[in-house]
Amino acid sequence: MTTALPDAGRSTRPSILTVDDDPSVSRAVARDLRRQYGESYRIVRAESGAQALEALREIKLRGEEVAALLADYRMPQMSGIEFLEEAMDLFPVAKRVLLTAYADTDAAIQAINVVDLDHYLLKPWDPPEQKLYPVLDDLLASWTAADRQPVRQVKVIGHRWSARSYEVRDFLARNAVPFRWYELDDTDCEAKRLLAAAGHGEADIPVVVTPEGQPLACPSDAELAARVGLTTTPSTDFYDLIVIGAGPAGLGAAVYGGSEGLRTVLVERLAAGGQAGTSSRIENYLGFPDGVSGEQLTERARRQAQKFNVEMLTTRQVVSLEPRGSARVVRFDDGTELSAHTVILATGVSYRSLQAPGLGELAGRGVYYGASTTEGPNCKDQDVYLVGGANSAGQAAMYFSRHAKRVVLVVRGDSLEHSMSRYLIDQLAGPGNIEVMTCTEVVGGAGDGHLETLTLRHNKTGESTTVPASWLFAFIGAAPRTDWLNGIVARDDNGFVLAGPDLVTEGGLPAGWELERPPYHLETSLPGVFVAGDVRADSVKRVASAVGEGAMAVTLVHRYLERS
Structure with a gap:
């Protein structure tokens, strides 16, 4: 033997x-x-x-x-x-x-x-x-x-307070691309030696060195994706199903579409996972009694979709959608097109920007929207301010409490009871370094090259306080990414996509609807185009419901294809 x-x-x-x-x-x-x-x-x-x-x-x-x-x-x-x-x-x-x-x-x-x-x-x-x-x-x-050689890592050289350096690191991390971060500082550091070896100076940062040793100076997301092995080009020009957006709803739709034999392509403008993908811990998702990070859940869903032969395109921005006979055609920002029998819109929502004076120019330089796990270690022994009262803010607070000296959750309302899950509210009392400031808003920020101070105002007393701060993460509101759908499908006053019963008028059918049947439950005002997840009007903003709607949308796609 x-x-x-x-x-x-x-x-x-x-x-x-x-x-x-x-x-x-x-x-x-x-x-x-x-x-x-x-x-x-x-x-x-x-x-x-x-x-x-x-x-x-x-x-x-x-x-x-x-x-x-x-x-x-x-x-x-x-x-x-x-x-x-x-x-x-x-x-x-x-x-x-x-x-x-x-x-x-x-x-x-x-x-x-x-x-x-x-x-x-x-x-x-x-x-x-x-x-x-x-x-x-x-x-x-x-x-x-088997080939078990260590994965060759991408090298990223940049400055902590460079907005583009942060964006590159966040892009790589969220797309599960292994990389090593080399931070430029005032000492004779390895980052400076690498930068010199790459033939670039600090004016070119961030500089990305591919596993093959090729340096890229301040690359775009599309260029970066192409050079680190992410798929950006479809293998064909016609599919059974195009899923736009790779958050929980989009990933759910892609997995079910692929598993049921539909030629499916999943199109994402930035990285799979959506807002849920940046969550440090999701503890109320079915089947994970000990919780699961958004990154883990996203990676498992991505592997599952690939198992069912779903194509996944990254850094592709969809700018229009139109019917051409029985086909539904999406156009990208580079002018290329992709066609399919059906489309599922799962573009999710984005966090709203803080409008306080001084914060706009500090985005990516101490002011961030959503939580990036890449920034956790950088906050060691410092104060971190989080704005928002929903689950995403609570999950981020628990994550940063493991690194920061103090985490301050700034909440406009007078409590968390109506906006955050009970289990999270209970957890916030555990670490001992999390402080919740209710009835408070961020009304200003300042700093030389990066965030240094925040101005907070109590919205009942009107009293303002300026505090030292280098880190602010905002989780406020939900803005749907649907401007490109103007005039294509019906939306509500806030830009969320209307579907199914919400489209039906007193006459029984939506205005301009050309079919004899009413729209299916998740079908938009354009037949053959469906919507799932947070971007749908009056949807439940939870990971489980988004995944469920993605799966349900595929069932309705089948029904549409059978009767077309």
């Missing part, structure tokens, strides 16, 4: 991790693994999913590898499937094996779809020479032969 060996020359042995809540079974698995693989692999044993995840995080921090994960299906608190699903985020190429009893083979079949399971083993596996080692030999040989 030939045992798969890891790459020669590596300084540390890769690990094989086994987790089972039954101590006797756990010891037996580890014993059999050490007997066969102990010379070439480090065998790590855990007795709960949480313990195993902690071990994986330590291995990750040490920069070591994990070759295989063996998890028992029936564990309390966290099942083997749930453990493997979370472990995928830490070691996505590790081979995954589920240990099951004969009665649990249905669970193993489920795991094949949920966690891309590589194999399942029935307990007991005696003798291991026949039932355990041959399976692991094949899996370890496959793992050893």
